[in-house]
Amino acid sequence: xxxxxxxxxxxxxxxxxxxxxxxxxxxxxxxxxxxxxxxxxxxxxxxxxxxxxxxxxxxxxxxxxxxxxxxxxxxxxxxxxxxxxxxxxxxxxxxxxxxxxxxxxxxxxxxxxxxxxxxxxxxxxxxxxxxxxxxxxxxxxxxxxxxxxxxxxxxxxxxxxxxxxxxxxxxxxxxxxxxxxxxxxxxxxxxxxxxxxxxxxxxxxxxxxxxxxxxxxxxxxxxxxxxxxxxxxxxxxxxxxxxxxxxxxxxxxxxxxxxxxxxxxxxxxxxxxxxxxxxxxxxxxxxxxxxxxxxxxxxxxxxxxxxxxxxxxxxxxxxxxxxxxxxxxxxxxxxxxxxxxxxxxxxxxxxxxxxxxxxxxxxxxxxxxxxxxxxxxxxxxxxxxxxxxxxxxxxxxxxxxxxxxxxxxxxxxxxxxxxxxxxxxxxxxxxxxxxxxxxxxxxxxxxxxxxxxxxxxxxxxxxxxxxxxxxxxxxxxxxxx
Numbered sequence: 083x084x085x086x087x088x089x090x091x092x093x094x095x096x097x098x099x100x101x102x103x104x105x106x107x108x109x110x111x112x113x114x115x116x117x118x119x120x121x122x123x124x125x126x127x128x129x130x131x132x133x134x135x136x137x138x139x140x141x142x143x144x145x146x147x148x149x150x151x152x153x154x155x156x157x158x159x160x161x162x163x164x165x166x167x168x169x170x171x172x173x174x175x176x177x178x179x180x181x182x183x184x185x186x187x188x189x190x191x192x193x194x195x196x197x198x199x200x201x202x203x204x205x206x207x208x209x210x211x212x213x214x215x216x217x218x219x220x221x222x223x224x225x226x227x228x229x230x231x232x233x234x235x236x237x238x239x240x241x242x243x244x245x246x247x248x249x250x251x252x253x254x255x256x257x258x259x260x261x262x263x264x265x266x267x268x269x270x271x272x273x274x275x276x277x278x279x280x281x282x283x284x285x286x287x288x289x290x291x292x293x294x295x296x297x298x299x300x301x302x303x304x305x306x307x308x309x310x311x312x313x314x315x316x317x318x319x320x321x322x323x324x325x326x327x328x329x330x331x332x333x334x335x336x337x338x339x340x341x342x343x344x345x346x347x348x349x350x351x352x353x354x355x356x357x358x359x360x361x362x363x364x365x366x367x368x369x370x371x372x373x374x375x376x377x378x379x380x381x382x383x384x385x386x387x388x389x390x391x392x393x394x395x396x397x398x399x400x401x402x403x404x405x406x407x408x409x410x411x412x413x414x415x416x417x418x419x420x421x422x423x424x425x426x427x428x429x430x431x432x433x434x435x436x437x438x439x440x441x442x443x444x445x446x447x448x449x450x451x452x453x454x455x456x457x458x459x460x461x462x463x464x465x466x467x468x469x470x471x472x473x474x475x476x477x478x479x480x481x482x483x484x485x486x487x488x489x490x491x492x493x494x495x496x497x498x499x500x501x502x503x504x505x506x507x508x509x510x511x512x513x514x515x516x517x518x519x520x521x522x523x524x525x526x527x528x529x530x531x532x533x534x535x536x537x538x539x540x541x542x543x544x545x546x547x548x549x550x551x552x553x554x555x556x557x558x559x560x561x562x563x
Contacts, residue, residue: 083099083102084099084102084103084113084116084131085099085116085120085131087099087102088116088131088132088134088135089131089135090135091134091135091138091139092135092138092139093139093143093147093148095135096135096136096139096148096151097151099116100151100152100154100155103116103155103158103159104154104155104158109158109159109163114159114163116131116132117132117155117159117170117171117174118130118132118170118171118173118174118212130174130177132155132174133174133177133178133181136148136152136178137177137178137181137182140178140182140186140188140189140192141182141183141186141189143188144187144188145187145188145191146188146189146191146192146195147188148192149191149192149195149196153199156171156199156201159171168205169205169209169212169213170212171201172201172202172203172205172212172213173212173213175196175201175202176202176213176217176218176221178192179192179193179196179202179221179225180217180220180221184224184225184227184228190228190230190231193225193228193230193231194230194231197231197234202238203238204218204238204241204242204245208246208481214470215242215246215470215481216470216502216504216505218242219239219242219505219508219509220505220508222235222238222239222242223239223508223510226239239510239513240513240516240517242513243513243514243516243517244517246481246482247467247469247481247482247483247509247514247517248482248483248517248518249482249483249484249485250482271444271447272444272447272448272450272451272489273451274448274451275448275449275451275452275455275538275542276448276542276543276546276547277541277542277543277546278448278449278452278538278539278541278542278543279452279537279538279541280452280533280534280535280537280538281537282530282533282534282537283453283456283534283537284456286327286524287326287327287329287456287457287462287524288325288326288327289325289326289327289522296308296313296314296315296316296317296318297314297316297317297318298314298315298316299316299318300316301316301318302316302317303317304316305317325461325462326456326457326460326461326462327462327522327523327524328457328462328463328464328465328518328520328522328523328524329457329462329463329464329465329523329524329526330465330466330467330483330514330515330518330520330523330524330525330526331464331465331466331467331492331495331496331526331531332467332469332501332506332509332514332525332526332527332528333469333501333503333506333526333527333528333531334496334497334501334528334531335449335528335531335532335534335535336528336532337446337535364423364426367419367422367423367426368423370419371415371416371419371423374415374419375412375415375416378408378411378412378415440551441547441548441551444547444550444551445539445542445544445547446493446497447489447493448538448542448547449535449538449539449542450489450492450493450496451489452538453492453534454486454488454489454492455489458486458487463485463520464485464486464492465483465484465485465486465518466483466484466486466491466492466495466496467482467483467501467514468480468481468482468483468484468499468501469481469501469502469505469506469509470501470502470505471499471500471501471502472499472500473498473499473500483518503528506527506528507527509525509527511525
């Protein structure tokens with residue numbers, strides 16, 4: 083009955099439904115579930131009777147008329163109910179405010195009262211089927227823009243970042259993920275950056291401040307007191323470096339928006355890629371040669387001979403003449419193809435060819451090595467954050483942070499994990515820095531990482547990477563897996 087009353091989404095029906103529930107001695111499971119999700123048996127989908135009714139009532143009212151009713155319902159379903167769960171109530175409050183117009187005065191009043199009542203306090207955990215952590219964060223970011231709600235929202239956001247995007251958010255299963263999933267079989271073998279650099283990163287990562295000095299060069303407004311005592315009186319500010327900023331990484335480069343694919347294709351027929359192209363053209367030309375020989379002889383051959391050996395024929399017979407004619411044509415074909423095939427033969431020095439996927443992997447690793455070198459090896463701190471991340475099909479919706487201790491770890495984190503890109507964009511750097519006690523930390527999201535990767539690819543020595551991959555015995559800048 084209560085469900086049907088609330089489905090009308092008007093104040094009268096909602097008020098009557100609350101009254102019925104409050105007067106009951108105890109609530110059964112079906113009645114309790116009305117504050118959260120309810121399964122519709124006809125459509126096999128979930129809907130939210132209480133949330134949907136409150137959203138409609140708030141939007142069509144000129145004042146907040148539901149807070150008092152909800153306080154009575156909260157007391158009945160959560161406070162005085164042994165099986166009551168605050169997460170279910172919180173999920174409904176988040177739904178209501180997410181779907182409501184925050185510029186509407188009744189909605190603002192309702193939000194203020196919800197904060198006062200503790201209905202929006204952060205949960206111990208964020209069960210994704212009730213209250214996804216990302217949805218809670220996005221709502222708090224929106225509420226922060228409302229003057230009446232800012233103070234309380236800031237406190238809850240600080241809690242969210244500290245609980246989820248620091249090592250405190252790491253579950254034991256997530257901590258074991260690196261050993262089980264991330265290490266995998268993708269060995270990290272690059273030990274240098276091959277001259278790749280990013281001016282953007284190198285400018286941002288340096289800690290600097292403006293240091294005042296004095297000069298006699300007449301620029302700007304002089305200091306009168308210094309002039310009277312005949313000291314340099316013209317101020318000059320010079321940038322001074324004091325160290326390296328800690329780095330916090332949230333995402334990964336969008337390689338599709340870099341030049342890596344174009345560079346590989348462009349270099350495919352240039353010097354670093356001649357081996358690959360020669361092998362391809364050699365095989366293609368050799369196949370063409372065999373096809374022509376087979377067409378002449380009527381027999382398939384996979385050997386490169388000047389003469390096609392056919393069964394011996396009686397001297398002077400028609401078969402012998404045909405055989406001689408075939409061999410003659412075969413020699414002509416060979417004479418035509420021989421210069422081309424010989425010119426395309428790969429010498430012993432460059433016999434090995436490297437698949438394009440391996441070359442790209444090496445480029446990725448060179449980039450990771452550079453990123454790691456610019457931070458950890460220069461004495462800074464490098465942290466990677468998991469943001470509703472998943473790895474394969476086994477692990478998903480994971481939050482936490484890991485202080486990277488090797489290029490191998492950074493490579494695993496950035497290649498094997500996938501963060502929620504929409505949530506990543508909404509993350510506020512100031513709260514993340516505060517959670518990590520790093521007020522000057524450089525926060526790198528996918529957008530910044532893509533910029534860094536683009537600059538790195540514009541300067542990296544592709545030829546050296548490829549030649550080192552070819553040199554299997556003594557690779558320069560590589561270590562054997």
